[in-house]
Amino acid sequence: MNDLIAVRAAIAWLDHVHGGRVGLADPQPVAETAGAVAFACHPLDPAATPLLTAAVAVPRSGASPFHPATANPWSDLADDLAARSPALQARRTNARGYLVAVDAAIDGGTASAVPWHPDHESPGWWDRLVEKHFPSSAVSTFDSWDTVIGAMASAGPDARGAIWVRRELRGQLITGNLVHAHVADGAVVILDGQRGGLAELETENLRDLVLALSHRPRPAATPAPWRAAAPDFPSAVAKARAWLILRPGDDLVLIDPAPQDESRRGWLFACAAARYVERGDWRDQTLDGALVVPKDARAPFGLPNARPWQWLERWDNGECDAVPSPGSGEASWFAATMPQLGPVLSASTHPDVRSALVELAMLPVGARALLWLRRRDRRGRESVGMLANAASTDTGLLLVDGITGQAAELDVDDVLATHVIRYH
Known part of the structure; x- marks a missing residue:
């Protein structure tokens, strides 16, 4: 990729993501690595506050540009740039959200570190x-x-x-x-x-x-309702709802909780985006529809998107104590993520993974898509899903887990539906 192509890609991406408010500060790169060219960027309004994410990286592979991570942009530029997930990158640039979350923790409370948004x-x-x-x-x-x-x-x-x-x-x-x-x-x-x-x-x-x-003095310590023990079904539901209230906009709701959700160490509940419940459009649904409520005083948490049932079984058997962080972005991920990727060309629904892979295998070389795998829990409710980045290459189909950045492991059991979302 020559510098002129990189400049054009950076300008087009900034214009798309920031709605015409941000451009390059200089067409000359500020940094170059084997995998990317980085430019400084700034608000086009000279009176505006300088940006926090004041750099844009353009991968030499032709992948979508991105703002480097706020905590360590240098290592971010050195990472694998072949298939950068917008959802993962939004977490890497959410210094603002983490600042607010740390401040709340100092006061003995909690706050979700909302992923970066333009x-x-x-x-x-x-x-x-x-x-x-x-x-x-x-x-x-x-x-x-x-x-x-x-x-x-x-x-x-x-x-x-x-x-x-x-x-x-x-x-x-x-x-x-x-x-x-x-x-x-x-x-x-x-x-x-x-x-x-x-x-x-x-x-x-x-x-x-x-x-x-x-x-600002720290407030007097008061036990949070989501830190209470939940030994029975009513207390578990109350604890779950207290946790969901912490999310911005009260945008997740419990779906059909029942005593049958109990396991050895807790309760596996299901939740959905309120907008999806109201409208029924799959684009409004959450990716993270599982909520585990421990019976002890620990906080509720979501399940990992990859191999969730295996992880839950290990946790339930007391084999692991580390709790994955619950999802903290917008419940309806589609509307928040797709504008950062590019215009949606098509979206299809499949009953299983196999038929979705058939469609992906037929994509022309160079085409990109997201594969959204939606899972059912043991009671048939929609639960935690998974996003994979798909790219058609000269050597075949490349599928990368959107969270871990590793090769995607696709479940074939308990599948509610799969969606193939092509974008430009």
Whole structure:
């Protein structure tokens, strides 16, 4: 791929994803790897707030461009770029969602780290974020982590802040990050929700650090209803509904819960997108329709999209303790994801995996599609599904798990339906 083709691909993708609000800051690349060319991007309105995801990578393979990950854009550029899942990439760029989730956790609560969406960076995004989640903050810009830590320490107990890590490369602002700071027992703690722990205080390619500093004491600890034990059916239903309320928009509802959902360690419930229940259009349905409610005081959780029943059996037998994170994106994934991939050319429904694979095998070389496998649970309700990226290549059909990035393992049992969604 030459630079001119890469520039055109980047411009077209930015225009499509951001609705004409974002363009290239410079047609010269800021970084090049064996697999991709990266450009700086910015709002076309010169008065608008600079972007958090201020870089766009164009894979040399011809795959769709993407915004590199906010926590570590460099390693993201080095990863396999052949079949990048928009759903996975939206999680890699959701520094904003993780910042809010960490702040809630500091208060003893919880919040879903909603995946990145272009509207999250519409003009004024930083001011709105600070006003909503860190009200009455004093906003200052610093040139080093030492000065940020000093400002936090001087602020004393109950100080907390949002830090916008602004990176640059070749004189251009590029993808940044958002991390959380607070003072605990006299020490300044800086957390990166995407890394799941302490933030890396990076200095290379650092332009500056913008700190929104406020004071907010932690609220008195109160047990959350979704942290209660659920030894019987009524308490399990109440716990599940308390957990679903945490989702933005109350967009998931329980479907036909019953005492028969009980297992050794918990309850396997089913849920669906409220919009799907109302309208019946499969495009409105959720991908993550399983909800496991532990009998003990641990929080409910969703099942992994790949091999969910095998994982659930291991958990139920006490063979594993790690709980996969529940889905935190929009319940109706189709409307949120497809605009980032491109225009939908066709969508078909099949009763099983085999007939869907027959259609995919007939695609012309270069064609791309999503395969959505919808599963039933043991009671026949729709449960957790799976998305696979499909590409027709010179050597045959390539199917990649949209979450793990590995070769897709397709179930053939308990299939409710499969959909093949072709896009340009």
